[in-house]
Amino acid sequence: MSSQSTLAPRVHAAEQSLGAAGYRLTRPRRELLRAIAAMPDHFTPDELIHAVGPAVGRATVFRTIRMLTERDLLCRVRLEDGTLAYRWSGAGHHHHLVCVSCGRVDDLQGCDIDSDLARLAAASGFAVDGHWLEVYGRCADCRAREA
Numbered sequence: 001m002s003s004q005s006t007l008a009p010r011v012h013a014a015e016q017s018l019g020a021a022g023y024r025l026t027r028p029r030r031e032l033l034r035a036i037a038a039m040p041d042h043f044t045p046d047e048l049i050h051a052v053g054p055a056v057g058r059a060t061v062f063r064t065i066r067m068l069t070e071r072d073l074l075c076r077v078r079l080e081d082g083t084l085a086y087r088w089s090g091a092g093h094h095h096h097l098v099c100v101s102c103g104r105v106d107d108l109q110g111c112d113i114d115s116d117l118a119r120l121a122a123a124s125g126f127a128v129d130g131h132w133l134e135v136y137g138r139c140a141d142c143r144a145r146e147a
């Protein structure tokens with residue numbers, strides 16, 4: 001079990017952000033935030049539904065995940081097998097380094113591809129609103145083990 005002291009800052013920050021955005025912090029939402037904070041690095045909605053138990057309805061789980069994603073508190077990560085998972089978001093626009101060997105996900109900060117994308121898409125008369133990119137490969141630990 002993770003201790004309260006490691007979970008509390010994330011839950012607190014999430015509650016503050018939702019409160020500031022005018023969301024009511026109902027009891028199910030608070031329970032859900034605690035459950036999310038106790039999840040492993042990334043999780044699927046089904047895993048969260050299983051973890052939180054019958055106290056919180058399925059629709060509330062999906063609504064809250066969407067709310068947290070819109071507030072940049074959670075981010076989506078597409079795993080190599082196509083599974084859509086969620087994890088606590090790093091700040092701002094970023095991508096993920098997904099290790100196909102151990103499943104580890106790390107944030108990849110810094111993104112310099114917008115101008116290239118805009119240029120390439122312009123050839124099709126297309127105006128770019130955004131992009132979503134995951135990077136698959138092997139993490140430093142896995143590479144060290146294989147060496």
Ligand SMILES: [Zn+2]
Nearest residue numbers: 075089090107
């Ligand atoms: Zn992320």
Ligand SMILES: [Zn+2]
Nearest residue numbers: 099102139142
């Ligand atoms: Zn790895």
Ligand SMILES: [Zn+2]
Nearest residue numbers: 093094095111
């Ligand atoms: Zn980017």
